[in-house]
Amino acid sequence: MANPDLVSSTDTILTVDHLTMRFGGLIAINDLSFKARRGEITALIGPNGAGKTTVFNCITGFYKPTEGMITLTHTDGSHYLLERLPGHSVSWKAKVARTFQNIRLFSGMTILENLLVAQHNRLMIASGFTIGGLIGLPNFRRAEGEAVDKAKYWLEKVGLTDRADDPAGDLPYGAQRRLEIARAMCTGPVLLCLDEPAAGLNPRESLELNELLLSIREIDKTSLLLIEHDMSVVMQISDHVVVLDYGTKIADGLPEAVRNDPKVIAAYLGVEDDDVEKIEAQVGL
Numbered sequence: 001m002a003n004p005d006l007v008s009s010t011d012t013i014l015t016v017d018h019l020t021m022r023f024g025g026l027i028a029i030n031d032l033s034f035k036a037r038r039g040e041i042t043a044l045i046g047p048n049g050a051g052k053t054t055v056f057n058c059i060t061g062f063y064k065p066t067e068g069m070i071t072l073t074h075t076d077g078s079h080y081l082l083e084r085l086p087g088h089s090v091s092w093k094a095k096v097a098r099t100f101q102n103i104r105l106f107s108g109m110t111i112l113e114n115l116l117v118a119q120h121n122r123l124m125i126a127s128g129f130t131i132g133g134l135i136g137l138p139n140f141r142r143a144e145g146e147a148v149d150k151a152k153y154w155l156e157k158v159g160l161t162d163r164a165d166d167p168a169g170d171l172p173y174g175a176q177r178r179l180e181i182a183r184a185m186c187t188g189p190v191l192l193c194l195d196e197p198a199a200g201l202n203p204r205e206s207l208e209l210n211e212l213l214l215s216i217r218e219i220d221k222t223s224l225l226l227i228e229h230d231m232s233v234v235m236q237i238s239d240h241v242v243v244l245d246y247g248t249k250i251a252d253g254l255p256e257a258v259r260n261d262p263k264v265i266a267a268y269l270g271v272e273d274d275d276v277e278k279i280e281a282q283v284g285l
């Protein structure tokens, strides 16, 4: 895998440039810069409170950063300055989708409805924002058929075809997580941002998640940005890891290099850099 420092701009899908986010006197993100490459899984890791979700909230339009730029680049070369876009345009125009730390499905709707509602924008356009949908305009019928096909594809991919008509809220936790990813993918993103997708999963579900995310990268050609505490997920599937501590980037590189970086170990163990060797010896690393 190439060194992230040598990434050329055409390979870069997301550029975070000198991003700072303050909440009153608290600096949640401090002058953060990193790049995520197209076609890769980039993991954003760090101890609790390091600022990871705040980075996601800035990327996806939930927060307007205090300073800095976030640029998304499509394959045709068009750029989107995400910090300037309203939240809905981040998804609709720039094609960035996300999931949340706490699952946010429409739990009273069926699983299929959750996947169709994610494609609402395209259907509204096909209806001409009129009653065209009700009277069955050809454009709308075609868009509707495509939406159902896409929903079927994702149902199959996340193993929920048999449960398509069940309320989403009835699914076990791990299946709800997969459905949330499927729903985000139904919006047709170029970049999928996942906030702790492995949280609460058992080891088998965690393995299935790894396979799903690798397949989204390989088959669906979608780049991923991942916040994750589960190091088995991070180390097995990430191409590139960025580490935050107290809002500041402390490491950025290949998973193996990051894992062995004393600064990263110190941040996770909550000790000074100089004490890492001593602590490692104590715990038998």
Ligand SMILES: Nc1ncnc2c1ncn2[C@@H]1O[C@H](COP(=O)(O)OP(=O)(O)OP(=O)(O)O)[C@@H](O)[C@H]1O
Binding pocket: 023, 026, 028, 046, 047, 048, 049, 050, 051, 052, 053, 054, 055
């Ligand atoms: N809306 C907000 N108002 C005030 N402070 C906030 C807000 N959002 C986040 N913070 C603070 O910013 C810091 C970073 O929080 P953030 O949730 O981004 O960390 P995190 O790395 O995602 O943590 P975790 O791994 O526990 O989810 C924390 O000190 C948090 O309390």
